[in-house]
Amino acid sequence: MTKTSPAMRIAVVISGSGSNLQAIIDAVAAGQLNATICCVVSNVPGVHGLTRAAAAGIATELIDHRGFDNREAFDQALCEAAHTHGADVIVLAGFMRILSDEFFKLWTGPMLNIHPSLLPSYPGMNTHERVIADGGRWHGASVHFVIPQLDAGPVIIRGACPVLPRDTAQALANRVHAVEHRIYPQALAWLAAGRLNLSENQVLLDGTRHP
Numbered sequence: 001m002t003k004t005s006p007a008m009r010i011a012v013v014i015s016g017s018g019s020n021l022q023a024i025i026d027a028v029a030a031g032q033l034n035a036t037i038c039c040v041v042s043n044v045p046g047v048h049g050l051t052r053a054a055a056a057g058i059a060t061e062l063i064d065h066r067g068f069d070n071r072e073a074f075d076q077a078l079c080e081a082a083h084t085h086g087a088d089v090i091v092l093a094g095f096m097r098i099l100s101d102e103f104f105k106l107w108t109g110p111m112l113n114i115h116p117s118l119l120p121s122y123p124g125m126n127t128h129e130r131v132i133a134d135g136g137r138w139h140g141a142s143v144h145f146v147i148p149q150l151d152a153g154p155v156i157i158r159g160a161c162p163v164l165p166r167d168t169a170q171a172l173a174n175r176v177h178a179v180e181h182r183i184y185p186q187a188l189a190w191l192a193a194g195r196l197n198l199s200e201n202q203v204l205l206d207g208t209r210h211p
């Protein structure tokens with residue numbers, strides 16, 4: 001009999017629609033990602049991502065940041081939820097808050113984020129609008145390990161898509177979303193399979209520098 005390692009336990013943290021969460025749920029269900037989503041945490045009440053989680057039978061937690069005196073207290077509650085649900089990894093999927101330094105003291109496990117640009121280009125907000133305004137020909141998304149500096153952690157995978165003539169920000173966002181739904185489950189599958197490592201701030205896939 002072969003011994004299989006227990007599935008990686010993922011806490012997904014959202015603030016909105018949760019289409020990336022859905023892609024991860026679907027990848028787990030399809031057997032493409034050896035993981036269990038142990039909880040979905042939202043800092044915003046009533047978002048569609050919470051409905052998606054409940055429909056998939058996943059535990060949900062609402063941790064409304066407005067109920068906390070300061071950023072550190074919210075971050076502590078978020079970290080406690082991940083620990084309570086036995087998470088091995090935190091996956092930020094459209095989570096629209098900046099984490100404090102305190103968070104990085106409390107959570108020492110892996111944490112991933114998806115950002116709608118080809119990092120290191122276009123960190124920050126409104127990436128689709130900025131790429132169009134700059135006349136960029138290519139855009140896309142990146143999955144990266146999270147470090148205290150915003151959108152600056154080591155990149156695990158990038159996915160590109162073209163910017164088409166007369167693209168609106170929404171049309172471009174839709175194209176980028178399709179890329180995101182492919183690359184986030186892929187990055188998590190690599191992590192779950194133990195194929196990702198970090199060496200001096202550089203991602204290694206199967207021991208080789210990547211991407």
Ligand code: GRF
Nearest residue numbers: 017018019020094114115116
């Ligand atoms: C995505 O574009 C992601 O890159 C960004 O927030 C958006 C979340 O979308 N961080 P969704 O909630 O997963 O649909």
